[in-house]
Amino acid sequence: MNNRRVVRLDKKYVMHTYSRIPIAMERGEGVRIWDSDGKEYLDFISGIGVNAVGHCHPEIVKAVESQLKRLLHCSNLYHINPQTKLAEALCEVSFADKVFFSNSGAEANEAAIKLARRFGSKLGGRRYEIITMKGSFHGRTLATLKATAQTK
Structure with a gap:
């Protein structure tokens, strides 16, 4: 075509x-x-x-x-050897003890928002607000659209 x-x-x-x-x-x-x-x-x-x-x-x-x-493809209901190997390699070369795999940037940003809110409220009382940058783009899911600074 x-x-x-x-x-x-x-x-x-x-x-x-x-x-x-x-x-x-x-x-x-x-x-x-x-x-x-x-x-x-x-x-x-x-x-x-x-x-x-x-x-x-x-x-x-x-x-x-x-x-x-x-x-x-195999659901994350099961353990997946290559995924486990990659997680181990990422933890060995970074500061992290654990990794979170996602399918998109929006999903990764959603996870970051959830983690920040969880630890902000757990460690700092009512520290749950998320600050984003003007002109930013974080994805097209509900939470990431809210975090995106422009109207479109």
């Missing part, structure tokens, strides 16, 4: 929560991305920060393929 068709179908079937650039990205390699019409771009925002090592890094692709052949 070309860019125009993808954009048209997207407008018809996808609920829009924010404005999009009318380009349909098709693939990426390193810092380069290509749209559905084959036009090449440099990804200066790294997929909004989630592609810090670039698109389709060979080692990442290999690790994901290996995991997909073993187990696609």
